[in-house]
Amino acid sequence: MLANRRTAAAIGAVALAGALFSAVPAQADAGSPAPAKTGKSAPKGDGAKEICKRLPKTDARVSAAITRLNGDATVPGSVARLEQRVANAQTEGHTEVHTYLNDRLTFRKSLLPTLQKRQADLKSVSTWCSAQGAK
DSSP, rough: HHHHHHHHHHHHEEEEEEHHHHHHHHGGGGGGGOOOOOOOOOSSSSOOOHHHHHHHHHHHHHHHHHHHSSTTSSSSHHHHHHOOOOOOOHHOOOOOHHHHHHHHHHHHHHHHHHHEEEEEHHHHHHHHHHHTTTT
């Protein structure tokens, strides 16, 4: 039984030494990381074909967002509805809620010009796609 323990201890010591020696080269290379192997490469084009293919759905999504933002106070997600909520929070004296909603309102108002610019850009892209026959 004592011989089995000594043998097990010797095998454990050899395994530990092997693990330590094999870890040293891995630590030496830590200063110069190898390039990531992701299997993907850099794009070879601008993706025009895919943009033209998705153009109708993209245009519909942008148009729907603009319509929603321009809606009246009964339309969830509209600027007018959020303005009403900000006014309600102010009249009820909920300062923290008012501040939070007002910040959301500022951001939502900034979305409208961005989406309108995107919609104009999409019209130009649509014209280009039609001229290329890629639509």
